[in-house]
Amino acid sequence: MPLSKKEIEELIRIVGLTKDDEINCDQCLSFVAEFAEHKLAGKSVPEGLKAVEQHLSICVECRDEYEALEKALREITS
Amino acid sequence: MDNLGRSNEAWLLQLSGSGSVQQTAVSDLRAALLRGLRKALSAWAVADNTFLEDAAQESLLRILNRLQQFEGRSQFLTWATSIAISVAMSELRRRRWKDVSLDEVLAVSDSRVEGAIDEDAGPDVKWERQAILDRMHALIQSDLTEKQRAVLLAELRGMPQDEIARQLGSNRNAVYKLTHDARKRLKRGLEAAGYESADVQAAFAG
Numbered sequence A: 001m002p003l004s005k006k007e008i009e010e011l012i013r014i015v016g017l018t019k020d021d022e023i024n025c026d027q028c029l030s031f032v033a034e035f036a037e038h039k040l041a042g043k044s045v046p047e048g049l050k051a052v053e054q055h056l057s058i059c060v061e062c063r064d065e066y067e068a069l070e071k072a073l074r075e076i077t078s
Numbered sequence B: 001m002d003n004l005g006r007s008n009e010a011w012l013l014q015l016s017g018s019g020s021v022q023q024t025a026v027s028d029l030r031a032a033l034l035r036g037l038r039k040a041l042s043a044w045a046v047a048d049n050t051f052l053e054d055a056a057q058e059s060l061l062r063i064l065n066r067l068q069q070f071e072g073r074s075q076f077l078t079w080a081t082s083i084a085i086s087v088a089m090s091e092l093r094r095r096r097w098k099d100v101s102l103d104e105v106l107a108v109s110d111s112r113v114e115g116a117i118d119e120d121a122g123p124d125v126k127w128e129r130q131a132i133l134d135r136m137h138a139l140i141q142s143d144l145t146e147k148q149r150a151v152l153l154a155e156l157r158g159m160p161q162d163e164i165a166r167q168l169g170s171n172r173n174a175v176y177k178l179t180h181d182a183r184k185r186l187k188r189g190l191e192a193a194g195y196e197s198a199d200v201q202a203a204f205a206g
Helices: A005-017 A025-040 A047-058 A060-076 B008-015 B019-040 B049-065 B076-097 B102-106 B123-143 B146-156 B161-168 B172-192 B197-203
Strands: none
Touching (some): A005 B197, A025 A060, A025 B076, A047 A060, A060 B076, B049 B076, B123 B172, B123 B197, B146 B161, B172 B197
C-alpha cells in the first residue's frame, strides 16, 4: 500500500525543515520551560532557544507535550 | 509567569527541607501539577481522576529527585509542570500503543511515494510534484537503511518514538538520531537533484 497523501506531505514538510544540527527530545525538554515562558509572555524567541522551536516543528510528540504544557501553565497561573 | 507566591529559591529550599514547611510545599506543588494536568489532558478520555492522581504523584517524585538539575532558567513551577506533562503524556502514549507491534504498523506500507498529486492542480504543478515525489521515492530506496526506512515510516504513521525505541530495544534519543540522519540524507539527495527545501515546500503549498 502506498503512503497516503497526508504521510507524503508530512515527510516533505519535515525533510524541508531538517537542519544539520538539531537538539533531541531530552534536550528539548530541558529547555522547553524557558521557551514556554517566552512564548506565553508574547516575547520573540531568543537565539539560544531557536533550536527548541525547530525541534517542535519536527517532533510530533514534543509538540503535543508543548501544547499541553501551554494549557497547563495558563490554568495554573490563571 | 506565576510561581504560586514563592521564589525559585524558596521552592528549592522548602522542597528539600523537612517537617511541615516541606509538607506544605509538596502539597502545594502536587495540587498545582494536578490542576495543570487536569486542564491539559481534558481531551483524553483515559485521563480520568485515577490516572491524573497517579501522574501527579509520579511527576512529584521525579521532580523531587531532580531538584539539583533545576538551573533556574525559568520559574520553578514552569519547569516542574514541563516534567509532569512529559511524564503523563509518555504514559498515555504507552497505553495507547502498547499492544501495537512495529511490524503491524509497517505492514500497511511498501514505502512507495504516491497519492500526493492533487488532480485539480495545473499540468506544470502536477509535473513538478510528481518529479519531486519520484525522486523522494528513489532516495528512500537508495539512500536509507532498512532500519531508517522502517522507523521513519512508523513515525509517519503516528507510532511514538518511545514505543518504537522500546520495541527495538533502544531509546527515544537514539530513534530521533536515526530519523534525523534519514531526513538529512533525503534532504541532501533532493538538493543534489536540484530541489532546494524552499522549492519543494513551494511546490506542495496550497
